[in-house]
Amino acid sequence: MSDILVSEQSASGPGGSGRPSGRLLEVDDLRVEFRTRDGVAKVINGVTYHVDAGETLAVLGESGSGKSVTAQTIMGILDTPPGFVTGGQVRFHGKDMLRMSDEERRRIRGEGIAMIFQDALSALNPVFTVGFQIAEQFRVRRGMGRAEAKKRAIDMLDQVKIPNAKGRFNNYPHQFSGGMRQRAMIAMSLALDPEVLIADEPTTALDVTVQAQIMDLLAELQRERQMGMILITHDLGVVADVADRIAVMYAGRIVEEADVYDLYAKPAHPYTMGLIESIPRLDEKGQQLRTIKGLPPNLMNIPPGCPFNPRCPMAQPVCRETIPPLLQVGNARASACHFAEELVNRV
Amino acid sequence: MSDPSTASIVSTPGAHPTDSAAPATAGQPQSNEKPRGLLADAWRDLRRKPLFWISATLIVLFLLMAAFPALFAPGGDPETGALSRSLNKPSAEGWFGYDVQGRDVYARVIYGARASIQVAVLSVLGTLLIGGTMGIISGYRGGWVDALLSRIADVFFGLPFVLGAIVILTTFNGSGSGNSKNKIMGLVTASLIVLSWPVVMRLMRSSVLSTKEADYIVAARALGAGTGRIILKHLLPNCLAPLLVYGTIMVGSFIGAEATLSFLGVGLKSPVVSWGIMISDGQQFVRVAPGLVFFPAAFLVTAVLSFVMLGEAVREALDPKLR
Numbered sequence: 081m082s083d084i085l086v087s088e089q090s091a092s093g094p095g096g097s098g099r100p101s102g103r104l105l106e107v108d109d110l111r112v113e114f115r116t117r118d119g120v121a122k123v124i125n126g127v128t129y130h131v132d133a134g135e136t137l138a139v140l141g142e143s144g145s146g147k148s149v150t151a152q153t154i155m156g157i158l159d160t161p162p163g164f165v166t167g168g169q170v171r172f173h174g175k176d177m178l179r180m181s182d183e184e185r186r187r188i189r190g191e192g193i194a195m196i197f198q199d200a201l202s203a204l205n206p207v208f209t210v211g212f213q214i215a216e217q218f219r220v221r222r223g224m225g226r227a228e229a230k231k232r233a234i235d236m237l238d239q240v241k242i243p244n245a246k247g248r249f250n251n252y253p254h255q256f257s258g259g260m261r262q263r264a265m266i267a268m269s270l271a272l273d274p275e276v277l278i279a280d281e282p283t284t285a286l287d288v289t290v291q292a293q294i295m296d297l298l299a300e301l302q303r304e305r306q307m308g309m310i311l312i313t314h315d316l317g318v319v320a321d322v323a324d325r326i327a328v329m330y331a332g333r334i335v336e337e338a339d340v341y342d343l344y345a346k347p348a349h350p351y352t353m354g355l356i357e358s359i360p361r362l363d364e365k366g367q368q369l370r371t372i373k374g375l376p377p378n379l380m381n382i383p384p385g386c387p388f389n390p391r392c393p394m395a396q397p398v399c400r401e402t403i404p405p406l407l408q409v410g411n412a413r414a415s416a417c418h419f420a421e422e423l424v425n426r427v
Numbered sequence: 428m429s430d431p432s433t434a435s436i437v438s439t440p441g442a443h444p445t446d447s448a449a450p451a452t453a454g455q456p457q458s459n460e461k462p463r464g465l466l467a468d469a470w471r472d473l474r475r476k477p478l479f480w481i482s483a484t485l486i487v488l489f490l491l492m493a494a495f496p497a498l499f500a501p502g503g504d505p506e507t508g509a510l511s512r513s514l515n516k517p518s519a520e521g522w523f524g525y526d527v528q529g530r531d532v533y534a535r536v537i538y539g540a541r542a543s544i545q546v547a548v549l550s551v552l553g554t555l556l557i558g559g560t561m562g563i564i565s566g567y568r569g570g571w572v573d574a575l576l577s578r579i580a581d582v583f584f585g586l587p588f589v590l591g592a593i594v595i596l597t598t599f600n601g602s603g604s605g606n607s608k609n610k611i612m613g614l615v616t617a618s619l620i621v622l623s624w625p626v627v628m629r630l631m632r633s634s635v636l637s638t639k640e641a642d643y644i645v646a647a648r649a650l651g652a653g654t655g656r657i658i659l660k661h662l663l664p665n666c667l668a669p670l671l672v673y674g675t676i677m678v679g680s681f682i683g684a685e686a687t688l689s690f691l692g693v694g695l696k697s698p699v700v701s702w703g704i705m706i707s708d709g710q711q712f713v714r715v716a717p718g719l720v721f722f723p724a725a726f727l728v729t730a731v732l733s734f735v736m737l738g739e740a741v742r743e744a745l746d747p748k749l750r
Contacts, residue, residue, distance in 0.1 A: 155649045190651035197649075202642035207664045216660075217650060268650065 103171070104308045105154070105193065105276045106130040110168035112149055112332075114379075115161060121379040123149050125332040126168070128406070131276060131308040136299070138311045138323035138340075140355070144376055146332040147312045151278045153178075154310075155195050156185050172276075190221065194274035198281040200261035204253035210264045211237070211249030217271045236267040240297060259290035263297065270301060276308040283318060295322055316359055320344065328352050331377050331387035334406055338413035348415035348424045350392045386418070394419060469744040479740040485733035492540040503534025505700045516716075523722045526705075527712060535700050536722050542701040543730070546612055547681035550619035555674050558624035562631025563666075567639055567658060577632070580625035589687065592618045596693040608699050615694050619681055630673055634666040641665070672742040679734030686727055702727045 112124040124146045131137045139147045152158045154170050156177070169176045172192055177185055197203035205213055211233050218229035230249065237245035240263040253261060262282060269277060279298060283291040299322045302309045313319055319326060319340070326343050328336040328351065336349040347353040354372035374391035377383055383390055389399040398418055406416040409424050417423065473479045492499055508530030515525040523532035565576040595618040638644065639662060647661045682702075688694030689703025690710075697704060702723040709719030 157645050157649050186651050186653060188651070189649055195646075195649045197642055197646055199642060203646040205643040205647070205661055205665070220656065221651065265646075268646075272650075 103130045104132050104173065105310075106169070106171040106174075107150060107154065108169040108171065110150060110153060110170065111166045112146075112153055112158065112163055113166055114163050119380045122382060123163070123332050123379055124153070125382075127329070127332065127334055129327045129334060129337065131310055133275065133308050134303075134306040135325070136302060136309040136311055136323045138313060138319040138326045139329060140313060140316065140319060140326055141329035142314060142376055144379070145329040147329050148280055150329075151195065151280050151310065151312055154193065154278065155189065157195075190217065190274065191272045192274060193276040193278065194269040194272065196262075196265055196269050196277065196279040196282045199285045200258070200265040201253060201285075203265055204261060204268075206253055209250050209252055210256065211251075214264070214268050214271055217268070221272055233267075233271070236271055237264070239270075239301070240264070240267040242267070258286050259294060262286060262290075262294050266294075266298065266301070270305070273305065274307065276310065277302065278310045278312070280312045281314070282311075283313075283315070291318065298322065316355060328355070331382055332379065333387065333416060334414075335388065335417070336413075336415045337406070338415075342413050346424055346426075348409050348413060348420045349388075349417045350394050350419075350423070351388050353423070354391075354393075386416075469741070472744040473740060476740050476744070478736055479744075482733040482736035482740065485729060486737060489540055489544060489730050489733070492537055493544040494541075496534075496538045496541060500531075500534040500537040503531050503537065505530065505535040505538035506698055517718060524716060524718045526708065526716075526719050532705075532719060532722055535705055536702070536726050539700045539702045539705060539723060540726065540730070542612065542695055542699050543682050543685055543703070543727070544678075546616050546619070546685045546695070546701075547678050549616045550623070550681045550685075551674050551677045553616065553620040554623045554627050554677065555670060557620060558627025559631045559670060561624065562628040563635055563658060563662070565628070566632040566635030567662065573632075576628070580628050583622065584625040584629075586622060588622050588684070589691075591622045592684075592688055593691065593693050595621065596688065611695055611699060615685060615688060618688075619684060623677070623681075627670065627673065630669050631666060634669055635662060638662055638665045668745045672738055672745060674738075675741055676735050676738030679731040679738070682727065682734070683731050 107127055107129050110124055110127045111122075114121040114123050127146065127150050129137060129139070139150070141147045149158065149163065152163075153165060154177070158165070165178060168178075170178055172188060177188065180188075204210065208216075211230065214233035214236055215226075215229040218224045218232045219226070222229075224232065234245045234249055237248060242248055242260055242263050248256075248260075253264070256264060262285075266282075277298075282298065283294050286294060295318055298309070298311075301307075311319065311323060323340050325337065325339055327334050328343075328349065330351050336343070336347065336352045338348065343352060344356065347356055351372070358370050358372060360369055372391055377387050377390070383400070385398075385400040385402055386392070386395075386404050389395045392399065396418070402418075404416045404418045404420075406414050407420065409415050409420045413424075415423070496505075497503075508525065508528045510529045512525040512529040513527050515529075517524040523536060526532055526535070561576050561580065565573040596614060599614055644657060644661055647657050652661070685694055685701065686703030686706060689696075689701055690707040692707065695701045695704055705723035706720055706727070709716070709723070713720050
């Protein structure tokens with residue numbers, strides 16, 4: 081797989097990326113807008129992040145911050161129309177996927193990059209057995225026979241710790257519990273041994289105890305296979321144990337990117353700070369929950385300057401005029417705030 | 428005949444438990460719940476319905492009649508008769524009596540099943556195939572393809588059925604044309620298909636529109652399935668249920684439509700034997716020999732009714748809300 085891609089890359093010429101950086105998957109200044117009847121919504125406004133093999137990047141943000149749309153653009157499952165990519169690159173092994181032919185992209189899906197969906201029940205086809213749907217990939221993409229594909233599918237179900245995998249092979253999705261369905265979904269995504277796994281809020285539809293199990297499973301599989309993983313979530317609690325780095329998104333931009341420990345210890349953006357403060361804490365029982373005041377901006381009409389300025393407790397006149405770029409602050413972290421240095425250096 | 432062939436596309440989940448039942452039961456002693464899918468559920472539901480068994484039995488009977496008429500009317504001759512027996516009353520040798528040409532009405536009714544059912548089933552298959560394909564294309568592609576196909580469908584939809592069929596059939600099947608059996612039947616089938624596919628297309632289109640947004644279609648795409656595989660393997664089986672139901676009901680109404688056209692003199696013609704022709708021929712003698720109209724009409728009504736009832740039973744079984 082990688083040999084092919086390297087040769088493709090060298091042959092890509094001016095159409096390709098130009099600068100192979102050795103990164104596994106890079107999103108570079110991606111811009112996406114939704115053209116609707118009511119106007120143009122700028123959903124993603126220059127998102128840049130990357131993930132390497134064996135690394136977990138958590139993408140954090142509220143609903144509508146553009147984290148899922150970024151993932152959909154990477155996978156090439158963005159609905160066009162209304163969604164249009166208006167700029168930027170998505171490089172896989174240094175090659176821009178947005179300029180590949182449909183056939184080339186299709187081959188990367190599943191084998192290069194795979195995705196786990198939020199609601200596993202609706203992401204599994206109701207008329208086929210779970211086993212059949214996993215085995216289908218081995219049959220179609222690996223050319224295996226029925227019996228061998230079945231064996232491999234049972235093996236996959238075993239790997240995601242579904243008890244009695246052999247007996248469960250012939251079950252339909254509606255006969256699985258929520259957690260089991262998500263496990264089956266994971267088995268399906270990992271069947272072709274992808275190099276990057278995108279997990280789009282994999283635990284949102286599950287109850288808390290099952291959430292932890294699924295996250296542990298994902299972390300374990302990611303370590304074993306040395307995959308790059310992009311974990312999309314709005315749950316800070318989920319992120320802490322699993323992620324290596326965190327990218328916080330707001331209004332279609334990355335506002336902060338940092339190592340997990342740095343981010344929790346000293347957020348370098350007022351928005352991140354607000355997010356961390358709004359986690360309910362056991363030792364503050366009886367007090368009112370803290371929230372970030374106001375609502376995320378209307379993406380059809382993003383305020384000038386920093387998109388967070390109307391809700392920001394530290395907003396200054398400069399924030400209403402210029403958009404702060406995502407700049408390096410200190411060691412291996414970046415923030416898009418005019419006052420990032422002050423935030424990091426505060427005692 | 429229409430449902431087994433269409434069902435074969437969709438019946439994969441239903442077929443699965445049977446071919447893997449042995450290893451499944453051997454390998455899972457603790458889980459006694461048998462795997463079931465949409466169709467398996469529907470089948471379980473159907474088995475308990477007397478309506479289903481009555482209509483299914485009648486349909487099997489009619490299909491046998493169409494396939495092996497000699498079995499039901501041994502020695503009967505539907506086409507030639509002795510004028511000496513013209514308009515004879517029902518008797519031991521001619522159970523339903525004889526028509527004006529002295530032909531055995533019982534034999535004709537039995538042999539008439541073939542033409543009526545053949546035309547109806549072929550028209551339904553053609554309608555499902557053309558309407559279904561157009562519906563999938565316009566639903567899945569959307570955009571201008573959808574707009575174009577939908578407008579074409581609207582044009583055909585706007586043609587009144589009987590008027591349209593009369594125009595088509597008198598143009599291609601006028602008095603001057605030959606009397607080849609296959610040609611006439613082909614023409615009637617074609618005109619039924621041409622005038623009915625838009626309904627199926629709309630049905631399929633709306634079904635595809637609601638299904639294609641489903642997460643499992645997106646997931647299939649995200650895992651690298653090609654367009655053909657997505658449509659045939661993932662979209663089609665989930666869109667087929669309404670078509671299955673409509674197809675079954677359509678067989679009944681097409682038998683009636685064929686009879687209508689034959690009665691009007693633009694459909695099947697002698698020497699083809701069909702219920703519609705018999706009713707048309709018999710109506711002139713309805714006072715002298717009411718049996719000439721009554722017997723083919725009774726068969727016609729029973730056949731239409733049983734297909735419609737089957738369709739109704741299948742619809743109820745496939746609709747989880749009615750369970």
